[in-house]
Amino acid sequence: MPTDIAVTPGRLDRKAVLVTGGAHGIGAAIADRFVAEGADVLVADVAAGQEAGGRAVRCDVSVPEDVAAAVAEAEARFGGLDIMVNNAGLGSARDLVDLDDEEWARVIGVNLTGTFHGIRHAAPAIGRRGGGAILNMSSLAGGRALPGMGAYSAAKAGVEALTRTAAVELRGAGIRVNAIVPGLIGTAAAHGGAAVLARGLGVDDVGDYLDRRQGRWGRPDEVAEVAVHLVEDATAFTSGLLYAIDNGGSAS
Ligand SMILES: NC(=O)c1ccc[n+]([C@@H]2O[C@H](COP(=O)([O-])OP(=O)(O)OC[C@H]3O[C@@H](n4cnc5c(N)ncnc54)[C@H](O)[C@@H]3O)[C@@H](O)[C@H]2O)c1
Numbered sequence: 001m002p003t004d005i006a007v008t009p010g011r012l013d014r015k016a017v018l019v020t021g022g023a024h025g026i027g028a029a030i031a032d033r034f035v036a037e038g039a040d041v042l043v044a045d046v047a048a049g050q051e052a053g054g055r056a057v058r059c060d061v062s063v064p065e066d067v068a069a070a071v072a073e074a075e076a077r078f079g080g081l082d083i084m085v086n087n088a089g090l091g092s093a094r095d096l097v098d099l100d101d102e103e104w105a106r107v108i109g110v111n112l113t114g115t116f117h118g119i120r121h122a123a124p125a126i127g128r129r130g131g132g133a134i135l136n137m138s139s140l141a142g143g144r145a146l147p148g149m150g151a152y153s154a155a156k157a158g159v160e161a162l163t164r165t166a167a168v169e170l171r172g173a174g175i176r177v178n179a180i181v182p183g184l185i186g187t188a189a190a191h192g193g194a195a196v197l198a199r200g201l202g203v204d205d206v207g208d209y210l211d212r213r214q215g216r217w218g219r220p221d222e223v224a225e226v227a228v229h230l231v232e233d234a235t236a237f238t239s240g241l242l243y244a245i246d247n248g249g250s251a252s
Contacts, residue, residue, distance in 0.1 A: 090107065218246065
């Protein structure tokens with residue numbers, strides 16, 4: 001097991017950042033790490049007000065007005081917006097023939113439409129600063145069949161398509177757009193959905209998949225490390241990238 005990641009502060013000095021779904025899990029790790037790197041961070045989450053405290057606003061990313069308001073709040077607090085992290089997401093646990101329209105709409109609405117809202121409302125704000133970065137959150141489900149997770153899989157495939165399109169459309173505005181494609185990261189949500197994940201991955205137990213493909217659970221702070229890399233000025237020529245974080249799981 002690797003030791004904790006050493007932070008060299010300042011890679012995001014004074015960058016104004018909005019992180020959706022930053023109250024828990026990977027989004028919280030990204031928000032914490034960005035603050036440690038010198039960024040001003042506003043979290044936009046349906047769970048805001050509980051864990052995330054004063055740095056968070058309540059926002060349902062599936063509601064366009066909520067996302068527009070969160071972007072406006074970040075601009076008002078920080079004087080602008082440099083970086084948008086579209087991380088909010090949730091899973092599904094039903095085969096396609098058993099999936100009703102309501103669950104389909106909820107999963108697509110948060111994961112895919114929420115990312116679209118984030119791009120649509122953040123890009124003009126980032127453009128007003130002369131450029132910056134957008135980072136989306138896909139999943140290993142975006143590029144493969146995971147039985148029982150069809151809506152989630154379709155949503156994440158859509159996030160990858162949006163990432164490519166936005167990277168090209170926004171290049172002229174100086175905005176680069178990348179996506180992280182995590183394997184299994186040990187958040188409470190992932191542990192809670194382990195049975196569904198195991199079925200989707202075709203194993204009896206998630207531990208079998210970890211043993212064979214990933215070695216171990218990934219950690220949220222390991223995703224946050226890559227998130228810093230993909231939004232910092234040093235990678236200004238990197239756009240349209242789908243960056244897997246899975247210890248070689250998708251390569252094997
Ligand atoms: N943990 C993993 O193994 C894993 C793997 C691949 C991809 N991902 C993706 O990473 C992201 C974060 O996952 P996590 O494991 O940290 O999950 P999590 O459940 O711990 O955190 C998700 C956060 O999003 C928030 N959220 C949910 N619906 C929202 C909405 N409508 N509007 C705003 N916020 C909302 C939740 O309140 C929570 O704070 C998700 O997009 C997920 O699909 C996670």
